[in-house]
Amino acid sequence: MNLPDPIKNFIHYFSKLPSIGPRQATRLSFYLINSGKSEIDGIKKSLEELEKMSVCEKCFFVFLPKNGSEKICEICASDKRDHGLIAVIEKETDLISLENTNKFNGVYFIIGNLQKNGTLGMEQKTRLSKLKNTIETELDGKANEIILAINPTTYGDFNAAVLAKELKSHAKKITRLGRGIPTGGEIEFADEETLGNAIERRI
């Protein structure tokens, strides 16, 4: 069955979005047509608003420029944060999670989604040069500490090792997030690796 162009066009754009496939996009189109103009207008408006957001030139997090001309985000611009302590993270949502702990007063650096083959993509290489450059010009060549806040998975460990090697000469200390039993977790169900780490790093 040949779908009308507006639906095909909608599916084309929406199925390009992460974790939305053509089937979900098709269902979304029917949902929106049935919802009517005011619902669609609300979404269009929210997209217009989104266009006001910028990406920080220093850490690559998103931010809303107050007067339209700032190039860096509130965290990177803040003099209350410790700029010598840098958490390297994969994605924006990791920043939100870490920030919500209220335990971190350093700054962030979003390296972007890491590949699974232990090599850095073009984007990662560009961002890494940017980070090194910031450390060289603003921190006299060495950050006090770089926390590689990468997921503690097999690939994450692999990638963290690659990043550690790359950043070794640009930090006095390179660390990763602590490992152990998550709060609320049960010893009985912890895997051996996690439990082993919890014994070694007991507090």
Next chain:
Amino acid sequence: MNLPDPIKNFIHYFSKLPSIGPRQATRLSFYLINSGKSEIDGIKKSLEELEKMSVCEKCFFVFLPKNGSEKICEICASDKRDHGLIAVIEKETDLISLENTNKFNGVYFIIGNLQKNGTLGMEQKTRLSKLKNTIETELDGKANEIILAINPTTYGDFNAAVLAKELKSHAKKITRLGRGIPTGGEIEFADEETLGNAIERRI
């Protein structure tokens, strides 16, 4: 962490969409901000296009009015279709699936997603009156055949029984889709219910 208003607003609208939750909406916002203006503009454009679509007053399927004033879709308006043969379906995607078989030359009627408690919702009741009304005014009170093309699940069977009762006086014959082993399926892995149906309705 307090997210900027444009992101909060975006999450508000996008997490209202079916099968998109607040987490996915958050990730989408970051994805779009990083993609930039042209990507967002493409999506906005596709939403504008979608607003041109209408919902058919007769069968509730979506369609693109050619001159802006039609109230019914191509299928309902076609004189090549058998208007006495009506397939009652739950949703638009079911229509596309049935239409793609090229085996159905009747018309459709979208009843909307059925509840799981065997009662018809307000929306379903309104649509059902509409269908009865169409049958009374255009088919002299009785359709030749109504196919209840509802999913052959427990709830689907239940709802089909409710609909069959409601429509009994408005059709000479009420049928459901045939059941058996799907093409490409293996007897070994067919459940007993399916296999039982396949034996009873052998061809």
